Amino acid sequence: MSRTIIPFGPQHPVLPEPLHLKLVVEDETIVEAVPALGYVHRGLETLASIRDYNQMVYIVERVCGICSCIHAMCYCQGLETMMNVEVPSRAKYLRVIWSELHRIHSHLLWLGLFADGFGFESLFMQFWKIRERVMDINEATAGNRVVISVNVVGGVRRDLDKTQQRWILDELDKLEKELRQLMKTMLDDYTVKKRTVGVGVLTAQQALQLGAVGPTLRGSGVAQDARQLGYAAFDELDFEPVTSPEGDSWARSKVRFMETLQSMDIVRQAISRLPDTELAAKVPGKPTGEVVCRVEQPRGELLYYLKGNGSKNMERVRIRTPTFANIPPLLAMLPGAQLADVPIAALTIDPCISCTER
């Protein structure tokens, strides 16, 4: 049969971001998918030679707006390891709280976009409605809705007082109740399952071979989560990686749904155990040496390679983002799928192009 090439993106209604795939199709079946990147490349690493290592915290936050807090946390942890700074334990717990709040809002955002992807617009509206509670928490505690800038090298900038802690717990209880009401529709509904079950299957072996990370990996039944490394205060908190063995789009949406509930649990644990110490340690000297730091983003494992040369500017700030690791698994999922299923499969890796291209 003759082959046709259909472009998917860069400006596509399903994705707000410019992901471009060239789809080679036979009739309506995908034979091959070729990605084309570079539409949002800015060249962010150049800024390391202009801004000093403290100012770079604000730059790395803007690698990706959705998981900004976690990018800054990873960068700060890397520098703290490099410069042998002991972070106060309250700061570690506060970092956990804000990063898990970011995970909740990112997953709710994705669940909404995913619902919109298969044409269930009212479910999209519901998820985004309840997500506003997390945005309100961010705005009330850190002063901004999305890019919250709470991390500094050596600790955090802001504190949570008793009233704020109580209010966050109240809001999370309400959020959990509202989220559980949507669980049946998202995971059990007949029409939703028709679009998601069996679409974009990735076996556990494929996922490991292609280096999938995050919910894409855990949706194939591999229990691997960078939070198990025990960075920040995660070594003192109880949680188990959420997995689902099916490996299809439904499994990945289930993993994200359950992780949202898990993150709420982690925030509650962290607030109940919040120790009473200082917020930030003094950072003496200039960074020298090199370090690799890994954290778990909502989309998977994020890796920073930092190299300092004793001056106030960093020599290298190399970032490997989860979406970059998840693109080969996406290309493995697509052949054999129907053209109409491409947006669903592409969404299930939760592509964050601005992270990938920087």
Place this chain on the structure above:
Amino acid sequence: MGLLENWINKGRLKSPWVVHFDCGSCNGCDIEVLACLTPVFDVERFGIINVGNPKHADVLLVTGTVNHRNKKVLKNIYDQMPDPKAVIAIGACGTSGGVFRECYNVVGGVDQVIPVDVYVPGCPAKPDAIIDGVVTALDVVKAKLGLGEMPKVTVID
């Protein structure tokens, strides 16, 4: 001006359709643009609908800096929109290049490539400011139709 044209203009100003293009943004402004469409901010009460096709749209929302690869895409989208149209640059990056203006692959703000009518600064711009920006853009469209005066302030504070 004929009766039909009057009627079309009225509809145009009462229900502007927007198309959103991410032009190298960090996603912060994108999710705020999407948040405008959802129940809490709900721009549909002004008749604003987000469409995927630039040929259906009256207002172009651009987030993020322009780089050498996507400036052609941005120009294409702008050219495909029917007149009268308005362009809103959202976020610090859209207005001037923001924190990325010194990067090698960044051309600068959106106004380096296409004419911009309304600027909404902020990092990221808040949904309330974006809604204000779209409403101001409607006045710009109105002025372009010759039905009103050009708004004095086109930078939303």
